[in-house]
Amino acid sequence: xxxxxxxxxxxxxxxxxxxxxxxxxxxxxxxxxxxxxxxxxxxxxxxxxxxxxxxxxxxxxxxxxxxxxxxxxxxxxxxxxxxxxxxxxxxxxxxxxxxxxxxxxxx
Amino acid sequence: xxxxxxxxxxxxxxxxxxxxxxxxxxxxxxxxxxxxxxxxxxxxxxxxxxxxxxxxxxxxxxxxxxxxxxxxxxxxxxxxxxxxxxxxxxxxxxxxxxxxxxxxxxxxxxxxxxxx
Numbered sequence: 001x002x003x004x005x006x007x008x009x010x011x012x013x014x015x016x017x018x019x020x021x022x023x024x025x026x027x028x029x030x031x032x033x034x035x036x037x038x039x040x041x042x043x044x045x046x047x048x049x050x051x052x053x054x055x056x057x058x059x060x061x062x063x064x065x066x067x068x069x070x071x072x073x074x075x076x077x078x079x080x081x082x083x084x085x086x087x088x089x090x091x092x093x094x095x096x097x098x099x100x101x102x103x104x105x106x107x
Numbered sequence: 108x109x110x111x112x113x114x115x116x117x118x119x120x121x122x123x124x125x126x127x128x129x130x131x132x133x134x135x136x137x138x139x140x141x142x143x144x145x146x147x148x149x150x151x152x153x154x155x156x157x158x159x160x161x162x163x164x165x166x167x168x169x170x171x172x173x174x175x176x177x178x179x180x181x182x183x184x185x186x187x188x189x190x191x192x193x194x195x196x197x198x199x200x201x202x203x204x205x206x207x208x209x210x211x212x213x214x215x216x217x218x219x220x221x222x223x
Contacts, residue, residue, distance in 0.1 A: 032210040034210075034211070042216075043198060043214035043215060043216055043217055044150070044198075044214050045214070046211050046212075049210075049211070087150065089212075092210070093138065093155070093157065093162065094152060094155055094162075094163055095140070095152070095210070095212055096152060097142075097149065097150040097152075098149070099149035099150075100149060100150070
């Protein structure tokens with residue numbers, strides 16, 4: 001079993017749609033949780049951290065459920081510019097990445 | 108501020124040759140990571156260092172791979188001899204400290220390696 005597992009995707013949605021990504025992790029001792037975004041042929045970049053209380057940044061909302069070892073990312077009112085691969089990241093010092101979920105937002 | 112710097116950006120080599128990838132982390136960051144990314148396997152953690160000391164190299168695929176960090180501002184990942192299956196994008200990342208929001212990793216632009 002992989003340490004971090006994500007929805008395989010790809011997700012193809014129209015502009016304005018709401019889309020949700022899910023991620024599960026196996027190491028219950030994990031202490032840090034993030035969502036990264038990776039554009040084609042670029043390096044991953046931090047989208048947002050995920051806190052136990054949940055957190056929101058504009059159109060993006062992240063949730064953490066430690067009991068179920070599950071994190072999620074919700075994107076509301078999706079834009080063309082949201083098209084990218086979204087990577088779930090879990091760990092503490094050794095950060096483990098999920099395989100990523102490809103999102104394409106279409107006009 | 109300069110981000111993580113990697114060189115070369117692209118490397119094409121023949122099977123059996125030695126390949127050396129280089130990384131300069133962000134100044135003041137205590138941790139340095141080497142990742143490999145392929146379509147089939149995604150982003151894999153190969154090894155990471157804390158204060159120049161290798162902490163976990165369990166992700167290094169085999170003895171052909173080695174990594175060093177002689178000082179806080181420089182690290183190398185070496186493949187000797189290289190094989191076609193080593194073709195991938197190799198990322199270096201660094202972060203400041205352990206815990207909380209300081210766990211954000213900053214990635215370099217990557218080295219795209221092709222072994223013929």
